[in-house]
Amino acid sequence: MRRVLSPDPETTAALGARVASLLFEGAVVLLSGDLGAGKTCFSQGLARGLGVVGTVQSPTFVLVMEYPEARVPLRHADLYRLDRAEEAVALGIEERVGYDGAWVIEWSDRFPQLWPDDRLELRFAHAELGRVIEAVATGPKHAPLLDAFGAAS
């Protein structure tokens, strides 16, 4: 597990861009943490790092934003407003994640049963001096993405 302190939004976005540089087709990046903890900020940096130039808005209301122009086609989801796992399944999320481009998913912890075994999990939390981000890779495909978070701790 890697734990990093991010003192400001710029640092959180830069971490997203570092993950982006290692991102691959089929990557699954799961984000959890309280309201305002930095999940969208991280996702915006990740999208920028993949070459997305336009606005990267929070997908809170649209559920999934797609960026086919990215270096790896990017899908940015926010499941906060979904009530039940059946709704996520109905959206086709379960069958697309892990295959159809790279996915970064806010509030993924609401539906833990939907995700592939091999993924990068990031937990965001408010801290006295900014935000703390804990990163775990659950399989060999995503293990290299931990390098973006620096030395192990």
Ligand SMILES: Nc1ncnc2c1ncn2[C@@H]1O[C@H](COP(=O)(O)OP(=O)(O)OP(=O)(O)O)[C@@H](O)[C@H]1O
């Ligand atoms: N170190 C930091 N990293 C990220 N954001 C920070 C940091 N310090 C302050 N902020 C501020 O906290 C807010 C984070 O908002 P953001 O939308 O990224 O959170 P979120 O986790 O996506 O919330 P939600 O659950 O509502 O989607 C922004 O207003 C940002 O400017």
Ligand SMILES: [Mg+2]
């Ligand atoms: Mg958000």
